[in-house]
Amino acid sequence: SAVISQKPSRDICQRGTSLTIQCQVDSQVTMMFWYRQQPGQSLTLIATANQGSEATYESGFVIDKFPISRPNLTFSTLTVSNMSPEDSSIYLCSASGETNEKLFFGSGTQLSVL
Amino acid sequence: DQQVKQNSPSLSVQEGRISILNCDYTNSMFDYFLWYKKYPAEGPTFLISISSIKDKNEDGRFTVFLNKSAKHLSLHIVPSQPGDSAVYFCAALASGSARQLTFGSGTQLTVLP
Numbered sequence: 252s253a254v255i256s257q258k259p260s261r262d263i264c265q266r267g268t269s270l271t272i273q274c275q276v277d278s279q280v281t282m283m284f285w286y287r288q289q290p291g292q293s294l295t296l297i298a299t300a301n302q303g304s305e306a307t308y309e310s311g312f313v314i315d316k317f318p319i320s321r322p323n324l325t326f327s328t329l330t331v332s333n334m335s336p337e338d339s340s341i342y343l344c345s346a347s348g349e350t351n352e353k354l355f356f357g358s359g360t361q362l363s364v365l
Numbered sequence: 366d367q368q369v370k371q372n373s374p375s376l377s378v379q380e381g382r383i384s385i386l387n388c389d390y391t392n393s394m395f396d397y398f399l400w401y402k403k404y405p406a407e408g409p410t411f412l413i414s415i416s417s418i419k420d421k422n423e424d425g426r427f428t429v430f431l432n433k434s435a436k437h438l439s440l441h442i443v444p445s446q447p448g449d450s451a452v453y454f455c456a457a458l459a460s461g462s463a464r465q466l467t468f469g470s471g472t473q474l475t476v477l478p
Binding site: 255257260284291292293294295296299343345353354355356357358359361 | 367369374399401406407408409410411414454465466468469470471
């Protein structure tokens with residue numbers, strides 16, 4: 252198993268600003284992902300964070316809005332840029348081994364944009 | 366188009382009774398299914414999984430049943446305990462190289478003492 256630390260746990264931000272969320276895994280993992288959970292909705296995959304290269308974004312998500320870094324096998328960041336109230340959501344970091352058959356999640360970042 | 370559906374947003378069950386959470390899927394390429402449990406202010410935690418080559422997997426009080434012909438799976442919790450109160454997400458993996466989890470919208474289970 253992997254223990255994932257995510258911070259901040261929550262934040263309240265002003266429209267137009269940006270927030271960077273950090274994710275630290277206690278062991279080297281093959282895959283790291285960023286999910287979003289909007290109120291009452293399922294977990295939606297934003298992107299796969301690739302170590303040493305650009306992230307792979309899902310349909311509807313773009314790098315300019317959600318830049319992602321993954322400098323090594325245990326750490327990743329997600330930035331929510333130029334925020335609007337529609338970005339208010341829970342953002343979750345997750346990681347898995349090579350088979351990707353079991354994901355471990357961080358505790359999430361509750362973001363509120365005013 | 367939701368490929369994984371949990372049609373019941375909430376379920377209340379008396380302590381000691383059985384909880385049955387349901388999940389339907391549409392993608393016939395899904396070959397592995399998982400259930401996650403999520404408490405408030407925490408990330409989802411893995412609960413139990415099942416491969417498409419099986420129709421049942423049991424782990425203590427938790428049993429997952431898979432009906433491939435109906436594209437339906439269910440999670441049974443017996444006996445239910447108040448600590449089981451949480452949101453339960455069904456998730457599925459498709460065969461192939463891009464094995465990314467697709468989640469349902471979750472069911473809030475409340476176990477009443």
